Amino acid sequence: MRTTNLAGRTYALIVLTPIRPGLQDELRAYLGTLPGEDSPLARVERTHMARLLIVDDMPTPPGTDLADPLGNAYLLFTSTFDGELDGYLDELCERLAPEAAQIWGRCIGCPDPPAGAALKTCLAHNQIESGLAFAAYGDASVAQVRSALDKRERLTRFVIRAQNLDPAARRSAFLEEFGAR
C-alpha cells in the first residue's frame, strides 16, 4: 500500500523524540547555533527542506481549559526529501554523525553514541505518520531542482551574451554551453 507520507516522489518525515528532562534549553541553544547556509542537513543531499524545533507543550487554545501538558519537552524533526525512507535514514544517521550527539544525544531512548543503525531504529520508532502531504513539484528530486535552477541562470546569462555574437558564433557558443557532452 502506498504510504500516506508521499506527495509524488517526495516524502514528508515527522519525528517526535522526547528530550531528557532539563536538557531542552541546552538543546534549543545548540540548535540555534547551527549555521543556516551551511546547515549540516545540506550533507543529506536528498533533503529539500527540514526543520528542528523544541515542543515544550501543545499550545493551549486561548480562553479554554484544554491545556494538554506533554510531561516532557519533545524534539520535532521534520524533513521533506526525495525518495524512500529507509535509505534516507541511513544517509541522515551517517552524514549527521558529527552533530547527532548534540541533537539526539539529549533525547530519551536514543543510543549512545547516537549514530548508525541504532540511531536509525530510534528515529524510525519516533516517527509520526503524515495524514496528508502536499508538494508543488513532488516529482522533482533535489538534484533535478538544482540542475534546473542552474541551467535557468546560465541560459539567462547566455541570452544577454548571445546578442553580441554573430550567428555562427552564437550556435557554437550555445552548443558549447548547453550541447550534449
Added chain:
Amino acid sequence: MNLPPVLPDAPASNVVGETTSITLFTTQRWWGRAVMPALFVAARAAPGLLKAMDSLSFISFASWSLIRELPYNGPPQALHRLRHQHLFFEVHFNGSWAQYIDSSVRVLTGGMRSFWGSSVTFPGPLPAAPFQQFFSDHEVDLSHYYCAYPEATVTIVRSALELEERLDMFAHRAALLREDAFDAAWDAFIADAQRLL
C-alpha cells in the same frame, strides 16, 4: 478609516532566504478524530482537492498529521496519555507570514474550513485578522531551518523545471541544425521560453 492591527511577521528563525515556515499544533474537537482522517483519505483519493492550494504558486510543501499519542521511549520519559487529539500542520512557502495567511484564506476559503473547522477556537477563515491570531496562538517557532535552494521561489523552481526540459530538447535539435537554420530556431526557442526566464 481604522486599519486592522498589523501582527508581527515571522521570526528570523522561521525564515531562510525566500522561504518561510509555519509549524502549528491545534487541539481537536471530539469529532475531529473521525472527520480529519476521512478528509485526509478524500484529499489523497481526489488530488483535485489540493488543486486550489497548488494554484496559489507560493506553497512548496505542506503536511498534516493527526497526533493521537506520543512515541514512548521508556523512563525517564513521563508515561503520558494525551487528553485531546492534535492536528499538526507544517508548511513551507514564499513571502511573508501575513501574506501567506491572507492569500490562503481568500483563495482557499472552503478548504480552510475543512482543514481547520475541527480545531478548537477556529474563528472561520474570514476576516483574515482573527484567523491570523488563531495561527499565531498555535504556532511553534523553529530552532533550525534548512532549505536546499533558499533563494528560489516555487514559481522559479517550476519555471526552471519546465525550461530545462525545453532547453534540453532544443540543445539536442540545435546540434543537428545547419548553421544558417540555427538563428531562426534560436529566436523561436527564446520567444517560447521567455516567460520561463
